[in-house]
Amino acid sequence: MTSYATNDEIQTARKQLESAIEGYSRPAAFAVGIATIGASGSVLDVAYPVVNRGENHFSAAALATVLSHSGQTASFRLSTDQLQAAIDLASTAASVDIAHPNMTAWQTLLEVSAVPALGGQRQLVACFLGSLDDSPTDAIDAYLRLHLLSHRSVQPLGMNMDGIFGVLRNVVWTNLGPFEVEGFEAVRLGLKALGHQVQVHLIDKFPRMLDYVVPSGVRIADANRVRLGAHLAEGTTVMHEGFCNFNAGTLGASMVEGRISAGVLVGNGSDVGGGASIMGTLSGGGQESIRVGEDCLLGANSGLGISLGNRCIVEAGLYLTAGTLVQLPDESIVAARDISGADGLLFRRHSQTGAVQALARDKASWKGLNEDLHSN
Numbered sequence: 268m269t270s271y272a273t274n275d276e277i278q279t280a281r282k283q284l285e286s287a288i289e290g291y292s293r294p295a296a297f298a299v300g301i302a303t304i305g306a307s308g309s310v311l312d313v314a315y316p317v318v319n320r321g322e323n324h325f326s327a328a329a330l331a332t333v334l335s336h337s338g339q340t341a342s343f344r345l346s347t348d349q350l351q352a353a354i355d356l357a358s359t360a361a362s363v364d365i366a367h368p369n370m371t372a373w374q375t376l377l378e379v380s381a382v383p384a385l386g387g388q389r390q391l392v393a394c395f396l397g398s399l400d401d402s403p404t405d406a407i408d409a410y411l412r413l414h415l416l417s418h419r420s421v422q423p424l425g426m427n428m429d430g431i432f433g434v435l436r437n438v439v440w441t442n443l444g445p446f447e448v449e450g451f452e453a454v455r456l457g458l459k460a461l462g463h464q465v466q467v468h469l470i471d472k473f474p475r476m477l478d479y480v481v482p483s484g485v486r487i488a489d490a491n492r493v494r495l496g497a498h499l500a501e502g503t504t505v506m507h508e509g510f511c512n513f514n515a516g517t518l519g520a521s522m523v524e525g526r527i528s529a530g531v532l533v534g535n536g537s538d539v540g541g542g543a544s545i546m547g548t549l550s551g552g553g554q555e556s557i558r559v560g561e562d563c564l565l566g567a568n569s570g571l572g573i574s575l576g577n578r579c580i581v582e583a584g585l586y587l588t589a590g591t592l593v594q595l596p597d598e599s600i601v602a603a604r605d606i607s608g609a610d611g612l613l614f615r616r617h618s619q620t621g622a623v624q625a626l627a628r629d630k631a632s633w634k635g636l637n638e639d640l641h642s643n
Contacts (some may be wrong), residue, residue, distance in 0.1 A: 277325060280325070280359070281324055281325045281328055284325070284328040284329065284332055284356075285324075285328045287332070288328070288331055288332060288335075288336075288337055288338075289337065290337040291328070291331065291337045291338050292337065292338045292339070292397065293324055293327060293338060294327055294331075294338045294339075294340075294395040294396055294397055295320070295321065295396045295397060295398050295399050296318065296319060296320045296321070296395075296396040296399070296411065296415055296420070296421075297319050297326075297327050297330065297393070297394065297395045297396065297411075298315040298317060298318045298319060298393070298394055298411050298414065299315070299317075299330065299345070299350065299353075299369070299372070299373055299376060299391070299392070299393045300313045300314050300315035300316070300376070300391075300392050300393075300394070300407075300410070300411075300414075301313070301314050301376050301379055301380060301389055301390070301391060301392070302314075302344075302389070302390045302391075302392045302406075302407065302410075303384050303386055303387045303388070303389065303390075303444060303445050304387045304388045304389075304390045305386065305387040305445075305446070305447040306387065306447060306450070307447060307449070309406075309436055309447070310390075310392075310405070310406035310407060310410075311386060311387055311436075311438050311445040311446070311447065312410065312438065312444075312445045312474060312479075313392055313406065313407055313410035313411070314410075314479055315410065315411060315414040315479075316372040316375070316376070317368045317369055317371075317372040318411065318414050318415050318418050318420055319369070320415060320420035320421060323367075323368075323369055325357060326353075326357045326367070326369040326370075327395075329353050329356040329357035330353045330357070330393060331395070332353075332356060333349050333352045333353045333356065334349065334393065336395065338395055338397055339395065339397035340395060340396050340397040340398065340401040340404060340408065341394070341395055341397075341404070342392060342393070342394040342395075342404065342405055342407035342408050342411075343392060343393045343394070343407075344390055344391070344392055345390075345391040345392060345393055346391070347377055347380060347391065349391075350373060350376065350377055350391050351377065353373065354370060354373050354374060354377075357369065357370060357373075358370055376391060377391075384444055385443045385444055385446075385458065385463075386439075386441075386443070386444045386445050386446035386447070386454075387445075387446075387447070392407045394407050394408050394410075394411040396408070396411065396412075396426075399421065399425065399426035399427065400426070400427050401427060402427050402429050402430050403427070403428065403429075403430055403431050403434050404434070405434050406434050406435055406436070408434070409431050409434050409435055410495075412426060412428060412431070412496070413473070413479075413495045413496035413513060414479065414480060414495070416496045416497065416498045416513065416514060416516075417476050417479070417480035417482065417495055417496060417497055417498065417499075418480055418482075419482065419498060419500070421498075422498060422518070422532075423498050423514045423515050423516055423530065423531075423532055424514065424530060424532070424556055428513075428514050432472060435472040435473070436472065437470055437471065437472055438470070438471070438472070438474070439451050439467060439470050440467070440468045440469050440470070440471065440474050440475065440478075441465055441466060441467050441468060442464075442465070442466040442468070443458065443463060443465060445474070448470065468491060469491060471494075473494040473495055473496065473513055474494070474495050475490045475491060475493065475494070475495065476490075476493045476494060476495045476496070476497050477490040477493065478490070478495075479495050480495065482499050482501075483501060484500075484501030484502055484503075484643045485499045485500075485501065485502075485503045485504070485505070485643055486503075486504045486505065486643050487499075487504075487505045488505060488506050488507040488509070489505075489507050489509075492505065492507075492508075492509060492510045492511070493505055493510070493511045494511065494512055494513045495513065496512075496513025496514055497511040497512065497513060497515060497516045497527075498514075498515070498516030498517070499511065499516050499517055500516070500517045500518050500519050500520070500521070500535070501520070501643065502519060502520025502521070502535075502641040502642070502643055503516075503517045503519075503520060503521045503522075503523065503641070503643070504521075504522050504523065504641055504643065505523040506522070506523065506524045506541075508524055508525070508541060508542065509523035509524050509525060509526075509527075509539070510523075510525075510526045510527065511523060511527045512527060512528050512529040512531075512547060513529060514529050514530060515527050515528060515529050515530055515531045515532070515547065516531075516532070516533070517532075517533045517534075517535075517537075518532060518533065518534050518535055519534060519535020519536060519537075519561070520535055520536060520636060520641040521533050521534075521535065521536070521537050521538070521539070521636075521641075522537075522538040522539065522636055522641070523539050524538075524539060524540055524541040524542075524543070524567075525539040525540055525541060525542055525543030525544055525545070525565060525569075526539075526543070526544045526545060527539060527545055528544070528545055528546060528547025528548075529547040529548055530547050530548035530556040530557070531545045531546075531547055531556065531557050531558070531559070532556070532557075532558045532559070533545075533558075533559045533563075534558070534559055534560045534561035534562075534563065534577070535561045535562075536561050536562040536563075536635055536636055537559050537560070537561060537562060537563040537564070537565075537636075538563070538564045538565065538636060539559070539565050540564065540565050540566050540567040540568075540569065540583065541567045541568070542567055542568040543565040543566065543567065543568065543569045543570065543571070543581075544569075544570045544571070544586075545557055545559065545565070545570075545571045546570070546571065546572045546588075555574075555589075557571065557572070557573065557574050558574045558575070558608070559571070559574070559575050559579075560574075560575050560576045560577035560578070560579060560608075560610065561577045561578070562577055562578045562635055563575050563577070563578065563579045563580065563581075564579075564580045564581070565581050566580070566581055566582050566583030566584065566585070567583045567584070568583060568584050569581045569582065569583055569584060569585050569586065569587070570585070570586030570587065570588070571586075571587055572586075572587060572588035572589050572591075572603070573587060573588075573589055573603050573604055573606075573607040573608075574607045574608045575608070575609075575612075576608050576609045576610035576611070576612070577610045577611070578610055578611045578628055579609075579610065579611065579612045579613070579614070579628065580612075580613045580614065580628055581614045582613070582614060582615040582616060584616075585614060585615065585616050585623065587603050587614055587623070588603065589602065589603055589604040589607070590602055590603070590604070591603040591623055592623065593606065593614070593623050593624065593625045594622050594623065594624045594625070595624075595625055596625075596626060596627060603623075606625060609625075611627060611628045612625045612626065612627070612628055613625070613626045613627070613628040613629070
């Protein structure tokens with residue numbers, strides 16, 4: 268098989284591959300992974316060691332060629348022969364100096380696919396996202412989206428996640444991998460008879476992020492409290508009581524000691540204090556996505572139902588909903604939603620009158636994150 272040594276040769280070969288596929292368009296994202304298929308035939312999980320977002324177009328075209336696929340949103344169950352054919356085709360453009368991440372991962376996946384899974388069967392899979400605006404089509408697709416978020420390839424709210432709960436199923440997540448809920452007790456008994464110690468971490472549609480993706484430059488004190496699909500920027504610390512849902516997270520160095528709900532974005536230099544809660548979009552029909560700006564502080568046990576601009580503080584214990592009546596410095600009264608996203612405000616409850624106030628923030632009132640704690 269011909270190999271290509273120069274960048275021009277590689278680009279020419281890529282164009283030839285792409286033009287040979289009828290109706291081909293480059294996918295917005297794609298990946299090859301390994302799935303666990305339960306006894307019922309359902310996909311329990313998918314691990315994608317490398318995800319591609321708007322890059323590695325030769326690999327995408329090679330994979331699409333083997334699958335006779337034109338690049339639209341679709342998922343596939345692969346045979347080992349198909350993956351080997353994609354490797355052979357894509358490796359013709361691999362650099363002799365730097366190992367291509369797809370080639371390394373795909374070769375490893377071939378080897379892993381032969382290792383039995385205690386909770387089901389191993390299955391090689393591939394997924395293409397034609398557009399990030401397309402809805403998830405199945406579990407293989409959903410897991411690619413979750414990996415894209417946790418690999419920081421897409422920011423929260425950066426792609427369509429509508430209907431993701433409908434394509435995922437509840438799974439028993441254990442130290443021995445995923446298992447179907449139905450019949451699990453009998454399976455656990457059998458595993459114990461073989462000498463296996465089975466520890467159940469959780470029963471949920473979403474696994475722990477750290478079992479699939481370990482982002483650089485973060486600290487996470489309790490793996491159970493960060494779901495796959497969380498987006499944690501470098502410098503983020505999630506303490507023992509902190510929590511981050513999928514399709515949510517941080518955009519810079521942040522301290523998370525409270526709850527970041529789905530759809531919430533927290534800016535660089537901000538601190539979500541112990542027990543603090545930020546309203547998400549999953550429960551109660553909420554549609555507005557809340558953003559916390561840069562250099563903000565949510566005090567311990569506070570709550571937030573509006574967006575904050577930069578350099579804002581919410582007093583400990585104050586729950587600020589969109590309908591909360593807030594007294595401004597000129598003594599006028601507005602609903603909190605009317606000042607959503609404003610910069611430089613200190614929200615507090617007057618200790619004598621009980622009125623919720625929004626005051627111009629005194630820069631000396633909070634000096635920001637301790638840089639030493641976030642040099643991860």
